[in-house]
Amino acid sequence: MKADMKRRTFLRAAGGAAGGAAALGTLGFPALVLGASRRVVVVGGGVGGCTAAKYLRKLDPSLSVTLIDPEASYTSCFMSNEVLSGERTLESLTFGYDGLRGYGVTVVQDWVVGIDPDQQQVTTQGAQHFDYDACIVSPGVGFKWDAIDGYNEQIANTSIPHAWFAGPQTLLLRQQLQAMPEGGHVIIVAPPNPFKCPPGPYERASQIALYCQHHKPRAKITILDAKDAFSKQGLYMEGWRKLYGYGTDNSMIQWVSAAAGGAVEELDPDTRTLVGLVEDFQGDVVNIIPPQKAGNIAFAADLVDGDWCPVDKRTFESSRHPGIYVLGDASSAAKMPKSAYAANSQAKVAAAAIIARFQDQEPGDPTFVNTCYSVVGEDFGISVAAVYNLDSDTNTIEPIPGSGGVSPANASPEIRKREVSYAHSWFKNVINDMME
Amino acid sequence: MNHKNTLPKHLRNLLLAACTALPAAGVARPSGQALAFTCAGCHGTDGSSVGPSMPAIAGMDPEVFVDAMQAYREDKRNPSIMNRIAKAYSDEQLEDMGWFFASQRLRVFPQAYDAALAAQGLELHQQYCEKCHENGGLPGDAGTLAGQWIPYLHYTMEDFINGKRQWPRKMKRKVEAAIEAAGDQAIPALVNYYGSQSSTGPTMTTGTTGASGAEEQEQ
Numbered sequence: 001m002k003a004d005m006k007r008r009t010f011l012r013a014a015g016g017a018a019g020g021a022a023a024l025g026t027l028g029f030p031a032l033v034l035g036a037s038r039r040v041v042v043v044g045g046g047v048g049g050c051t052a053a054k055y056l057r058k059l060d061p062s063l064s065v066t067l068i069d070p071e072a073s074y075t076s077c078f079m080s081n082e083v084l085s086g087e088r089t090l091e092s093l094t095f096g097y098d099g100l101r102g103y104g105v106t107v108v109q110d111w112v113v114g115i116d117p118d119q120q121q122v123t124t125q126g127a128q129h130f131d132y133d134a135c136i137v138s139p140g141v142g143f144k145w146d147a148i149d150g151y152n153e154q155i156a157n158t159s160i161p162h163a164w165f166a167g168p169q170t171l172l173l174r175q176q177l178q179a180m181p182e183g184g185h186v187i188i189v190a191p192p193n194p195f196k197c198p199p200g201p202y203e204r205a206s207q208i209a210l211y212c213q214h215h216k217p218r219a220k221i222t223i224l225d226a227k228d229a230f231s232k233q234g235l236y237m238e239g240w241r242k243l244y245g246y247g248t249d250n251s252m253i254q255w256v257s258a259a260a261g262g263a264v265e266e267l268d269p270d271t272r273t274l275v276g277l278v279e280d281f282q283g284d285v286v287n288i289i290p291p292q293k294a295g296n297i298a299f300a301a302d303l304v305d306g307d308w309c310p311v312d313k314r315t316f317e318s319s320r321h322p323g324i325y326v327l328g329d330a331s332s333a334a335k336m337p338k339s340a341y342a343a344n345s346q347a348k349v350a351a352a353a354i355i356a357r358f359q360d361q362e363p364g365d366p367t368f369v370n371t372c373y374s375v376v377g378e379d380f381g382i383s384v385a386a387v388y389n390l391d392s393d394t395n396t397i398e399p400i401p402g403s404g405g406v407s408p409a410n411a412s413p414e415i416r417k418r419e420v421s422y423a424h425s426w427f428k429n430v431i432n433d434m435m436e
Numbered sequence: 437m438n439h440k441n442t443l444p445k446h447l448r449n450l451l452l453a454a455c456t457a458l459p460a461a462g463v464a465r466p467s468g469q470a471l472a473f474t475c476a477g478c479h480g481t482d483g484s485s486v487g488p489s490m491p492a493i494a495g496m497d498p499e500v501f502v503d504a505m506q507a508y509r510e511d512k513r514n515p516s517i518m519n520r521i522a523k524a525y526s527d528e529q530l531e532d533m534g535w536f537f538a539s540q541r542l543r544v545f546p547q548a549y550d551a552a553l554a555a556q557g558l559e560l561h562q563q564y565c566e567k568c569h570e571n572g573g574l575p576g577d578a579g580t581l582a583g584q585w586i587p588y589l590h591y592t593m594e595d596f597i598n599g600k601r602q603w604p605r606k607m608k609r610k611v612e613a614a615i616e617a618a619g620d621q622a623i624p625a626l627v628n629y630y631g632s633q634s635s636t637g638p639t640m641t642t643g644t645t646g647a648s649g650a651e652e653q654e655q
Contacts, residue, residue, distance in 0.1 A: 055473075058481075341477045348473045367466035369474035371517060385517045387474070387524030389466075403524035408515060414594075415515065418489070421587060422517065425487025426478055432486045433476040 037064045038358050041122045041132040042105075043112045043297060045069030047340045048138030048328030050100060050434040051347035057103040060355050066106040066130055068122065073097065074435065077197065078340045079427050080166035082375065084174050085207040093166055099436040115301035117321035134354045137303060137318075138327040138343065139295030140165075141196045144307075147291040148189070150267040160269060160286045163204075164196065176285045177211060183218035187274060187283035189264050190225040194308075195292045196329045196338045198231035199384070203374040204287070206236070209244045209252045210377050223255045224274060224281060225262040226291070231337075232374060232382055232406055239376030239416075264288075294330035308332040313390050313397050315353035315363050316346055325350045336388060336397050340430055342370045347434075366390050368397055373423030381419030382407045468532030471525070475533070478517075484543035488585040495542035495575040498534030505530045507602070514600035542575060544583035544634035553621065557629025560622060564614040568606070573630050578604070586631035593623045 040056055042049045045067055053067045075094045082088045097107040110124035115135060122130040143162065145152050156162050161169035161176075177186070186208055190201035205221050212219040230236075240246030240253050256262035261278030268275070273282045293299075293307035303309045303318050309326040310319040316331060318324045327350055328343030336342040345368045353363040368388040375381050386404035388397045407419060472483070475493070479485045483494035493501065507513050508522035525533070561572065565581075573581025581589070595601040596611065603611075614622045 344477045345474055349470070352470065364470055365466045367470050367474055369477070369521070371478060371521070383517050385520045387521055400524040403520060403522075405520050407517075411515070418516070418591060421489040425485070425489040428487040429480045429485055429490060430477045433481045436481075436486070 037062050038133045039064045039066070039131060040134045040136065040354060041130045042067040042136040042138065043115070043122060044136075044138040044140065044295070044328075045071065045074055045097065045107070046138060046140050046328065046343070047430070047434050048343035048347045049136060050074065050097075051344045052136045052138065052325075052327060052351050053100055053105045054103050054433075054435065055348050055351040056354065057105055059351060060358075061104065063355075063358075064106075065104070066108060067097070067100060068108045068110055068112050068124060068130070069097075070109065070111040072109050075166045076340070076427075076431065077164070077166045077200075078430070079423075080163070080170050081200070081204045081207040083166070083170050084163075084177065084204065085211040086174070087207070087210070087375075090166065090170060095431060095435060097435065112297050113300065115297070115321075115324065117301075117324060120323060132323075133358070135324045136327060136347075136350060136354075137297060137301065137309075137324055137330065138347070139297045139330050141292040141329045141338070142295045142299075143290040144293055145290065148264055148267055148288060150269055151288055151290065155267075155269050156288070160267070160272065160288055162289055163287060164200075164289050173285070173287055177208060178215075180216060180219065180284045182216055184216060184220075184284035185282070186212075186219065186221045186285045187272075187281055187287070188221065188223045189274065189286070189288040190223055190227065190230070190262075191289050191291045192226035194338060195289070198337050198339075199236075199372060199374045201225075201289055202230055202232070202236045203376070205253050205255075206239065206244075206374070206376045209240075212252060213244070213377075219252065221253045222281060222283070223253070223262070224264050224276065225255065225257050226264070228257045228259050232384055234409060235382040235406055236374075236376060238409060239380045239382065243377040243380060292329075294326075298326065298330045303330075305332070313395050314349075314366055314392065315357075316350040317353070325354065334396060335399065336368060336370055336386075337372070339370055339372050341372060342368070344430060344434060345369050371426065373419060373426050375420055375423050379413065379417040379420060381416060381421075381423045383419055383422065465529070468529075468536040471529055472533045472536035480543075482540040483537045484540070484545075485585065486545055488547065488587040489591070490585070491588045492542055492544070492580060492584060493537050494540040496534070496537050496580055497575060497577055498531065498538045500577065500579050501534035501537055502527070502530045505533075512602060514595045542580070542583065547586060547631055547634055549586060549628045549632040550624070551632070553625045553628035554632035555629075556618065556621060557625035557627070557632075560614050560618055560626055561629055563617075564610045565626065568604075568610075572633060581630040583634035584630055586627050589627040589630055590623075593627065597623075 040063055042053045049067055053065050056063050056065050073094050073096045080093055083090050101107055110126045110128055112122055113125050114123040120132050122132060122135060161173045163169040163173045188201055188205055201223065205223050208221055237246060244252040246253055261276045264274045264276055266275035271282060272286045273280050294304055294309050298304050298309050303320055303324065303326055309330050310332050311317060311326050312319060316325045316327055318326050327346045329338040333346060349366040356363045371383065371385045373381055373383045384406045386399045388399050391398045478490050479493050483492060485492045505522045508518040511519055568578045569581050570576055596603055618625060
């Protein structure tokens with residue numbers, strides 16, 4: 001506590017001095033002459049925030065970079081479906097921020113409650129204040145709790161998890177699967193677009209099927225979908241046919257599209273019954289992935305237009321408040337998906353743009369990549385990739401024609417097996433690039 | 437590309453990387469650095485991979501990099517995500533990326549290997565491979581073998597042997613001769629030898645290669 005107070009006082013003093021320098025800077029003094037280091041405050045310690053913090057320091061070690069997140073460590077949501085199958089532990093997805101500290105990033109554990117774009121100051125629940133010359137906001141998604149009647153945060157925490165952030169709810173869902181009766185029924189409610197990790201609900205169904213194959217071979221998994229199509233659909237169905245009897249009377253996985261009555265309006269939490277437009281569905285284990293929007297701070301800081309945060313896609317600077325850059329899932333970054341790799345790619349574009357701004361230079365032309373692997377089952381991995389350019393006229397991130405796409409259909413078992421090992425190496429390298 | 441000159445290679449790479457970093461006047465395009473940064477999510481920061489199935493590409497010879505990417509782009513290699521990604525880039529962009537990676541220091545990470553196989557691999561390497569893969573397979577004109585990830589090397593050799601990747605000149609004959617000499621052990625031995633060079637354990641190098649098991653290798 002004492003050390004904390006000291007740091008706080010120091011930061012205030014440092015912030016105050018640098019704030020004065022910045023004010024002089026606006027009167028026409030070159031920043032270099034003043035010798036004040038530019039301050040970047042990063043809100044959110046996920047893929048976007050961590051990658052940006054690391055690359056800012058890597059590209060310009062003179063910058064003062066502070067990253068603020070409520071958690072003491074990061075737990076990745078990607079690969080957390082493998083916790084459900086028992087293929088890996090939650091600990092294997094959890095990483096401290098010491099790697100970032102090694103790059104000279106100051107990591108603060110606190111909850112950001114406000115961002116003042118005029119004063120250029122971030123305020124936390126712990127009443128800390130951080131002045132910034134540029135602010136990066138990468139809070140991830142939040143949930144639209146009112147979308148399904150009868151579902152709320154308290155129920156999610158205790159009995160019907162969303163498990164769409166990796167953590168206690170992932171373990172709760174895992175425990176429920178283990179406790180489920182032989183021949184039990186698992187229901188996954190998949191959200192409407194856009195949402196974090198488009199292939200995620202289907203990989204989740206696959207990983208739960210993998211678990212059931214070994215431990216509850218008579219169990220059934222039903223995906224109730226708010227959509228009529230989903231990411232990597234053809235490849236998932238190929239894998240499900242091959243591994244889980246999809247398309248036969250004895251299929252372990254059933255997918256109910258919106259058109260077929262998969263859209264859910266209401267939950268009875270006591271009986272775990274979901275009310276659809278056509279019929280009701282009752283499950284022994286129910287996992288509801290709610291419809292999504294930008295994380296809370298994006299709303300508190302007036303960065304949203306509708307559910308998401310509009311940005312200039314050359315720099316990821318907010319279209320609503322200059323000097324604030326919104327990355328990752330919370331940003332409106334069409335046509336990139338809301339994925340870890342997308343956030344990682346956007347973060348480097350934003351970091352370079354912020355440094356260019358500090359040096360009074362025009363930002364360079366951006367380039368983006370997304371890659372995403374899904375593990376459908378034993379020795380069965382699939383992927384999607386895209387490389388994007390910016391179309392400045394429409395402010396749209398466009399896939400480069402003739403490139404990208406999903407794994408080939410009906411590929412050899414060798415290719416499918418390799419994609420599982422690529423998935424696991426991908427995981428290590430994304431974590432490496434964001435925070436090690 | 438022909439880059440014969442008398443400058444030490446790393447200096448040459450750095451100079452050329454600096455030159456290609458200058459944008460062509462009036463042409464809007466992402467810098468080589470911006471393009472290369474997008475690779476890091478799969479190949480590690482600046483191309484030093486920490487994932488055993490993904491090759492390290494830091495310190496790679498730019499010509500080898502461009503050749504590999506062109507082969508992927510033209511579907512001449514066993515299809516992976518790289519075929520789909522490579523199709524997005526022009527020759528010029530591939531060269532820009534190649535120079536970026538050439539100027540990066542390769543960081544190698546310890547990996548488990550079979551010491552007996554690695555010892556056998558060293559002998560096979562010296563007899564059949566060293567002539568092209570000089571200095572124990574350090575990054576150079578013939579790709580990066582020393583310190584490369586063992587699972588990735590296994591995939592690569594499987595692809596050569598199964599006809600899913602075109603053999604470089606003379607390589608097929610040499611690999612067949614190594615297999616003739618050591619049978620089924622030949623490929624695992626070679627692969628373990630190359631992988632062993634990233635280990636902090638006993639090194640299997642000749643002692644003149646500079647690959648001393650250090651955490652970093654000058655490319």
